Amino acid sequence: MNIDNIELDQVRQARSEIQGLDIDVYGLIKRFGDRQVLHGLDLAIAPGEFVAIVGRSGCGKSTLLRLLAGLDGESAGEIRLDGRPAAAHKEDVRMMFQDARLLPWRTVIQNIAIGLTGSRQEVRERALEVLARVGLADRADEWPARLSGGQRQRVALARALIHKPRLLLLDEPLGALDALTRIEMQRLIESIWKQQQFTALLVTHDVSEAVALGDRIVLVEEGRITLDESVALVRPREHGEPAFARLESRVLKRLMTIEAVTSRNQIRGRVADIVLDDVLSEVRIETPAGVVTSTVLTRSLSEQPLEIGAEVLATFKSNEVVLAAA
Amino acid sequence: MADTAFPIAGAVPGGRLAALFRHLGRRLVPWLVPLAILVVWEVAARVGWLSSRVLPEPLAVVKAGVALAASGELLQHVRVSAGRAFTGFAIGGGLGLLLGLLTGSFRKVEIALDTTLQMIRNIPPLALIPLVILWFGIDETAKLFLIALGVFFSVYINTFHGIRSVDPALIEMGRSYGLKGWSLYREIILPGALSSILVGVRYGLGFMWVILIVAETISAQAGIGYMTMNAREFLQTDVVLLGIVLYALLGKLADVAARQLERRWLKWNAAYTAA
Numbered sequence: 001m002n003i004d005n006i007e008l009d010q011v012r013q014a015r016s017e018i019q020g021l022d023i024d025v026y027g028l029i030k031r032f033g034d035r036q037v038l039h040g041l042d043l044a045i046a047p048g049e050f051v052a053i054v055g056r057s058g059c060g061k062s063t064l065l066r067l068l069a070g071l072d073g074e075s076a077g078e079i080r081l082d083g084r085p086a087a088a089h090k091e092d093v094r095m096m097f098q099d100a101r102l103l104p105w106r107t108v109i110q111n112i113a114i115g116l117t118g119s120r121q122e123v124r125e126r127a128l129e130v131l132a133r134v135g136l137a138d139r140a141d142e143w144p145a146r147l148s149g150g151q152r153q154r155v156a157l158a159r160a161l162i163h164k165p166r167l168l169l170l171d172e173p174l175g176a177l178d179a180l181t182r183i184e185m186q187r188l189i190e191s192i193w194k195q196q197q198f199t200a201l202l203v204t205h206d207v208s209e210a211v212a213l214g215d216r217i218v219l220v221e222e223g224r225i226t227l228d229e230s231v232a233l234v235r236p237r238e239h240g241e242p243a244f245a246r247l248e249s250r251v252l253k254r255l256m257t258i259e260a261v262t263s264r265n266q267i268r269g270r271v272a273d274i275v276l277d278d279v280l281s282e283v284r285i286e287t288p289a290g291v292v293t294s295t296v297l298t299r300s301l302s303e304q305p306l307e308i309g310a311e312v313l314a315t316f317k318s319n320e321v322v323l324a325a326a
Numbered sequence: 327m328a329d330t331a332f333p334i335a336g337a338v339p340g341g342r343l344a345a346l347f348r349h350l351g352r353r354l355v356p357w358l359v360p361l362a363i364l365v366v367w368e369v370a371a372r373v374g375w376l377s378s379r380v381l382p383e384p385l386a387v388v389k390a391g392v393a394l395a396a397s398g399e400l401l402q403h404v405r406v407s408a409g410r411a412f413t414g415f416a417i418g419g420g421l422g423l424l425l426g427l428l429t430g431s432f433r434k435v436e437i438a439l440d441t442t443l444q445m446i447r448n449i450p451p452l453a454l455i456p457l458v459i460l461w462f463g464i465d466e467t468a469k470l471f472l473i474a475l476g477v478f479f480s481v482y483i484n485t486f487h488g489i490r491s492v493d494p495a496l497i498e499m500g501r502s503y504g505l506k507g508w509s510l511y512r513e514i515i516l517p518g519a520l521s522s523i524l525v526g527v528r529y530g531l532g533f534m535w536v537i538l539i540v541a542e543t544i545s546a547q548a549g550i551g552y553m554t555m556n557a558r559e560f561l562q563t564d565v566v567l568l569g570i571v572l573y574a575l576l577g578k579l580a581d582v583a584a585r586q587l588e589r590r591w592l593k594w595n596a597a598y599t600a601a
């Protein structure tokens with residue numbers, strides 16, 4: 001009887017070490033002063049699921065992650081991680097930020113060991129092991145300032161992984177990387193997630209990244225979830241596949257319609273010219289500010305035809321407008 | 327074939343020699359002007375253009391130094407001055423560091439103290455000399471007080487700002503990795519504030535010498551300032567000049583020491599390792 005209980009405990013413990021956290025969020029509200037950021041958000045995520053969150057900047061994605069990490073408290077509503085409040089699971093939850101947030105005065109390996117306890121030797125061995133998993137074993141004793149942006153994010157990933165998290169929160173961690181490094185990192189994150197089976201929540205502004213990695217894509221709008229779409233593509237997903245591109249353009253279109261509702265960064269104009277091509281076509285729009293060119297998937301053009309001379313609204317993301325001195 | 331091989335083989339050491347000269351040249355050229363000034367000065371003094379009452383010849387300064395060193399007097403004065411300076415520095419800098427850490431880390435302490443400290447800061451320490459003499463007389467305490475006061479503010483202000491300007495994103499990261507209290511302080515806040523604290527230390531050292539010189543010139547029973555003021559009475563311009571040179575040397579030494587600290591403690595920062 002007694003022995004059975006101990007065994008049961010051990011099994012339970014072993015399982016909880018492997019398994020991801022189960023997330024349940026009901027009616028989550030967060031206010032900063034008079035400003036309400038989350039307006040009764042509901043979200044349920046199964047253990048081991050990979051959920052990608054998209055949404056325009058300022059809609060409350062980071063706030064949601066910070067609440068899940070227990071870094072801040074909710075104003076109302078409830079967060080349950082395996083049935084318990086977020087504060088009870090701080091050890092199981094790790095977060096990766098857009099900037100790697102490495103301590104510049106610590107070497108790579110010391111950064112990874114932050115918050116670990118145990119003998120020096122043992123900590124170093126464990127740190128070297130995770131460092132090898134992210135492909136940076138040979139940079140263990142360097143200063144972070146010597147690494148490239150992608151390498152720094154790898155170190156940040158290793159620092160999170162060494163704690164064997166059951167929930168990994170990723171707040172636009174690849175946003176500042178170049179396209180090639182980004183795809184490499186996506187593959188790395190995916191393969192580690194598969195091995196360790198933690199629950200993963202990835203905030204991204206890159207819809208193709210959301211489609212590449214998410215089991216589900218969730219759209220947050222004004223502090224609520226307004227789209228929750230399962231991604232039924234087999235992994236690993238190729239960016240060129242037709243099903244991939246279809247889903248990507250659907251989510252993008254949904255995002256763009258939200259953006260069109262707001263009055264920022266938009267120019268009214270008339271379609272002046274359409275240059276058709278196999279995959280991507282160009283639509284040139286005459287606006288009071290000059291000609292604006294929009295690259296559109298040819299497929300979505302055939303689904304939603306445009307005519308020359310039609311009145312359109314060109315909207316663009318504020319973080320993709322490049323400024324140069326005039 | 328052999329003919330062409332020879333000149334090339336000979337050219338290598340020649341090239342190295344030229345490089346060596348170029349290197350030496352670069353090290354030596356900056357010293358040419360000071361050296362020339364010294365020579366002109368020495369010559370002018372010997373020929374009689376410069377009265378030794380105005381400016382003694384450089385060699386006389388060296389001789390005075392040697393003589394005072396031999397009698398042990400020089401070491402005694404230097405020891406007293408340096409001891410005075412560093413005691414004042416330790417008191418003022420230590421208090422500045424402590425209060426800066428407290429006001430930087432705890433809002434309540436900042437609210438209670440910072441306004442007062444900012445008000446006192448606006449008083450130049452040297453303006454307090456008459457008052458300090460009234461309080462402490464002209465003995466050792468007055469000098470230590472003035473030095474400590476001058477050093478205190480530069481260390482205090484820079485420590486306070488150093489703590490306040492630690493990247494909040496790093497603090498948040500540390501918290502999310504389970505650091506709190508002293509471990510958060512040791513891993514993130516102190517190292518983050520360190521470069522600013524060291525700036526305060528360097529400014530403080532500068533202050534320390536200026537105030538030391540003024541305080542010792544006003545009154546002292548020993549120390550470099552006492553030595554020069556004494557020499558002035560007897561028109562020993564060579565000793566006066568020696569005192570000035572000593573102050574300069576000690577100041578330089580303290581600055582070099584502070585730079586070494588920066589290079590050691592901030593070696594992760596590319597700006598400090600390059601030099």
Ligand SMILES: Nc1ncnc2c1ncn2[C@@H]1O[C@H](COP(=O)(O)OP(=O)(O)O)[C@@H](O)[C@H]1O
Pocket residue numbers: 032035037055056057058059060061062063064
């Ligand atoms: N600590 C805070 N104090 C006040 N307002 C905040 C704070 N953190 C976030 N906000 C506000 O909450 C809104 C949502 O922020 P955030 O969650 O960071 O958006 P996202 O990550 O989706 O871009 C923003 O308008 C932001 O200004």
Ligand SMILES: [Mg+2]
Pocket residue numbers: 061062063171
């Ligand atoms: Mg954000």
